[in-house]
Amino acid sequence: DTAVSQTxxxxxxxxxxxxxxxxxxxLGHDTMYWYKQDSKKFLKIMFSYNNKELIxxxxxxxxxxxxxPDKAHLNLHINSLExxxxxxxxxxxxxxxxxxxxxxxxxxxxxxxxx
Amino acid sequence: xxxxxxxxQSMFIQEGEDVSMNCTSSSIFNTWLWYKQDPGEGPVLLIAxxxxxxxxxxxxxxxxxxxxxxxxxxxxxxxxPSDVGIYFCGGxxxxxxxxxxxxxxxxP
Numbered sequence: 001d002t003a004v005s006q007t008x009x010x011x012x013x014x015x016x017x018x019x020x021x022x023x024x025x026x027l028g029h030d031t032m033y034w035y036k037q038d039s040k041k042f043l044k045i046m047f048s049y050n051n052k053e054l055i056x057x058x059x060x061x062x063x064x065x066x067x068x069p070d071k072a073h074l075n076l077h078i079n080s081l082e083x084x085x086x087x088x089x090x091x092x093x094x095x096x097x098x099x100x101x102x103x104x105x106x107x108x109x110x111x112x113x114x115x
Numbered sequence: 116x117x118x119x120x121x122x123x124q125s126m127f128i129q130e131g132e133d134v135s136m137n138c139t140s141s142s143i144f145n146t147w148l149w150y151k152q153d154p155g156e157g158p159v160l161l162i163a164x165x166x167x168x169x170x171x172x173x174x175x176x177x178x179x180x181x182x183x184x185x186x187x188x189x190x191x192x193x194x195x196p197s198d199v200g201i202y203f204c205g206g207x208x209x210x211x212x213x214x215x216x217x218x219x220x221x222x223p
Contacts, residue, residue, distance in 0.1 A: 004157075033211070041201055043158070043213040056210050090157050094211070099165060102146045102207035106157030 003027050006091045006107035013081055014115055020077045021110045023091030031055075031097055032074035033104065034066060035090040043090070049074055050097060081114045088112070118142075121204050121214025128194060129222050136217040137188040138204035146207030147180050147187040152216075153200045161202075162189070194221055 006023040013019050025032065034046040048056035052068045063079045074091060088109045095101035121138045128134060138147070146165055150158035162173050164180035164187060171178055178189045187206075191198055199221050204214040 035213075041152075041216050041218075043203060043216075045210055045212060048210055092157075092211075097209055099145060100163070102211055103148060103160055103163050104205070104211050105160070106150075108155075108157050 002107075004091055004093055004105050004107040006089075006110055008110060009108060010111050010113075012113045012115065015081055015083060017081050018077070018079045019081060019112070020075055021089055021091075021112075022073070022075045023107060024073050025091075025093040025105070026072065027093055027095075027105060029093040029095050029105075030071060031094045031101075032068065032071075033092040033094075034074065034076050035092060035106075037088040037090060037109070039087070046089075047074075047076075048097075055097070078112075081112075083114050086112055086114045119204060119206055119212060119214035121217055123217060124215060125218040125220070127220045127222065130194060130196060132194055134191040134194055134198070134219060135188060136202060136204075137186060138206070138214045139186045140206055141185070142206070142208065143184040144206035144208050145184075146205075146211075147178070148205040148207065148211070149176075149178050149187070149189045150203045150205060150213075151200050152203065158203055191219075194219075196221055196223060 004025045047066045049068045091107040092104040094104040149162045152158040162178040169180040175192045201216045
């Protein structure tokens, strides 16, 4: 009964392919995020959704398309994968966007390798 | 965009030593959060701070929310081997952004 679970944990794919990463949270949170962690371990926010609505898009290429079918799920679809997309992608959730509600809980990450 | 400057980037210490790391920002934050990441895992929340000047402890960990709301520090006392990992500060104001991380290595 993992709080924030994402699948798959590892993903190896060729350049140009399209792939999806799924994320589910069972914490009853309203807000979900996608972060990208590069090889230097820098955690960069990509998207934030609140109650299924896109709140933040941090100038991510439009090859990345998040989809939130309901509050508990936030999936990430990536088109035409490039070598530079190789990274660990983390899903996270929080109760909301203010004060104590911003405490975020993270999934275990998806290590994407583009070859 | 909002940026957090976290220092030091890495620390090499002896077991039993105290550790101190900090984060500064050009922006004001409403929340400061400290996380630890172990290899192959996602970041785990250690301490959360909500008010300027707040000082909070969690076992051997102590963190403070700076008076200006633009900085925070984390101290670890009497380090042990399981403290090894990467520590991240996070600042919250409509979104949660992170510092570059402090990689802690402990020599037994």
